[in-house]
Structures are given as structure tokens and as C-alpha cells.
Amino acid sequence: MTPAEAAELLAHCAAFDRRTIGEADARAWSRALHDVPLDDDTRGAVAEHYAHTDQWITVAQIRHLRARIRTGRIDAAHPVYDGQPGETGEQFIARRRAQITAAAEGALPERTITQAIGAGSEAKLLALAGAVGRSVDGEEPAPYVDEKTRTAMRSHLPGNRAALVELDVDCPNCRAAQRRLCRSSRGRELRGTVHGQRRDAYAVRHAQCPECGAPPSHACTTPEPHPARVRAATADRPMPNRRQLDRLMRTPPTPRENRARHTTGGQHR
Incomplete structure (x- = not known):
């Protein structure tokens, strides 16, 4: 001036x-x-x-x-500069500064960020979102774990880990629903076992008592199931087979729910 x-x-x-x-x-x-x-x-x-x-x-x-x-x-x-093929760093800086100056002087019209980046309309975006997770052209989705990795993992899996068949019933102790792991008093999942009451409930539903002759889904003559009935219910516990392992390895893990913790003092229950 x-x-x-x-x-x-x-x-x-x-x-x-x-x-x-x-x-x-x-x-x-x-x-x-x-x-x-x-x-x-x-x-x-x-x-x-x-x-x-x-x-x-x-x-x-x-x-x-x-x-x-x-x-x-x-x-x-909302000035957006994507650059040009073959331009140098100095050219990029000069062109970007010129674009910002043009926007500051009012040479560029007002527009939304969606218009600036060249995205489609909101209706088109919503239509594309509905196809997320679906197969393309009827093809099967790619496995979550490739065959080579799946074979290596299978070779290191222990062969003596029994399935928790007791998950077929609700747990009377921790109120865990079917197919849900039991939880301890501190809220931690019990990975390799279930509560005794859940094991008894499974035995009553699926096994006949060798001692009192109670048929499945009928209680024993004692307040609790006879030990022989519990043993009979888990004697033929199935082992994870190849097909089950393949299905587990092809399915991404389900995100675990975050549990809120009290931080305002007092004892944690």
C-alpha cells in the first residue's frame, strides 16, 4: 500500500x-x-x-x-487440488497457492465438501452402502484365512480340546444364554469350562440317569442330578472336526463388547 x-x-x-x-x-x-x-x-x-x-x-x-x-x-x-501427473513439488505448491488465493478473492463458488471432492449424491452413496458385505456377481467371498495359513494353524491346534456341549443350555448360575460362555463373578468369560449348575442342566436335558432311570428332560429323584448322569451326558463329548475348524477360520472374529467400568471409587462388583 x-x-x-x-x-x-x-x-x-x-x-x-x-x-x-x-x-x-x-x-x-x-x-x-x-x-x-x-x-x-x-x-x-x-x-x-x-x-x-x-x-x-x-x-x-x-x-x-x-x-x-x-x-x-x-x-x-472448500478448494481441493489433486495435483497433475509429472508436476514438481514447486509447481504443486505454486498451483495450490494460486487456488487458495482464487478462493480467498471469491473467484471460486461456494460448495459443499461433497461437491468439492467430486462424490456422488447422498442417495447414490446410500445405495452403495446397502451392498457392503454382499458377494459380487454371485461369487463366493474370499476366505478370511488363506489355505496355506489355515493348514499351518491346523497343524498346531491341540487335538484333545473337547467342545463345550453344555453351551446348548442357559446357565442357571451366571444367566449366560445359549452359545454364550459362562462368566465369573468378576465378569470374565470362562473359556475352557462352564459352571457346575449349567453342566447339571445339560445332563438333565440330554441324558438318561443310569441310577434312577429318569429320562431326558426329567429331574432325578434327588435334588441334584446323580454323578453318573452327568458323566453319561459328557462321555460322548464331540471333538472339533476339520469342517468346524475350517468354518471358524473362514469367519472373522466378532468384536467384543466393551464393558463400562466404575472409576468413581468404591468396591468393584
Whole structure:
């Protein structure tokens, strides 16, 4: 900004605050605003200031308000530059700066971020989201674990781990539903066993008692199932076979639910 332009800007300010200006004022403002042009944004900063206060405007306030006006245009235009093939880093910086300057001067129209990145309409995006997780052209989805890795994992799996057949019934102790692992009093899952009451409930449902002759789904003559009935129910416990292992390895693990913990003091139950 030249001294003549600074004098014109001070005259614009005097229209609001009735200040008196001289040559020294014009030279001082010209030096302080040496990198700021006298344009509509500079005049708009003055008008913005006096629209909200009757205090005399300063050079620092002109810089701040002018930058805010131009930043608002940039935010509204959402300038996106994807670059060009073969351009150098210097060319990218120069073109990106030119794009931002154009947005600040109002040369780019206002648009949403969806329009800026060239995405489709919201209806098209929702239609695509409905196809997530479905097979393409009727093809079977790729296995979660490839065959080579599956073979290596199978060779290291223990062969004497019995299935928890007791998960077929609800647990009377911890109230775990069918196919859900039992939980301890601290809320931890019991991976390799179940509660005794659940084992008894499974025995009553599926096994006949060798001692009292109670058929399946009928209670023994004692308050608790006879030990022989419990042993009979788990004697033919199935072992995980190859097909079951393959199915488990093809299925991604289910995310575990986060359990809220009290952090406000007191005993944890």
C-alpha cells in the first residue's frame, strides 16, 4: 500500500470516526500496511469494524478483519487440488497457492465438501452402502484365512480340546444364554469350562440317569442330578472336526463388547 493509497484508506475511516489525517499518518499507515493492497476486502474490514463498535480502528484490526473475510471465502469454497501427473513439488505448491488465493478473492463458488471432492449424491452413496458385505456377481467371498495359513494353524491346534456341549443350555448360575460362555463373578468369560449348575442342566436335558432311570428332560429323584448322569451326558463329548475348524477360520472374529467400568471409587462388583 502506497502513501497515497493509505491516505485514501484513512479518508474512508474518517467517514466513520471523523478523524483528522495528515501526511505523517498516511506514511505511517503505508509502512505498517506495506504488504496489504487497498482493495474491497480492506475497505470491507473497515466497514465490518464500525458496524459493531464506535472505537477508532487500528492497523492491526484491519489486518485481522481482512484475513477473516478472506478465510471465510476459502472455507465456503472448500478448494481441493489433486495435483497433475509429472508436476514438481514447486509447481504443486505454486498451483495450490494460486487456488487458495482464487478462493480467498471469491473467484471460486461456494460448495459443499461433497461437491468439492467430486462424490456422488447422498442417495447414490446410500445405495452403495446397502451392498457392503454382499458377494459380487454371485461369487463366493474370499476366505478370511488363506489355505496355506489355515493348514499351518491346523497343524498346531491341540487335538484333545473337547467342545463345550453344555453351551446348548442357559446357565442357571451366571444367566449366560445359549452359545454364550459362562462368566465369573468378576465378569470374565470362562473359556475352557462352564459352571457346575449349567453342566447339571445339560445332563438333565440330554441324558438318561443310569441310577434312577429318569429320562431326558426329567429331574432325578434327588435334588441334584446323580454323578453318573452327568458323566453319561459328557462321555460322548464331540471333538472339533476339520469342517468346524475350517468354518471358524473362514469367519472373522466378532468384536467384543466393551464393558463400562466404575472409576468413581468404591468396591468393584
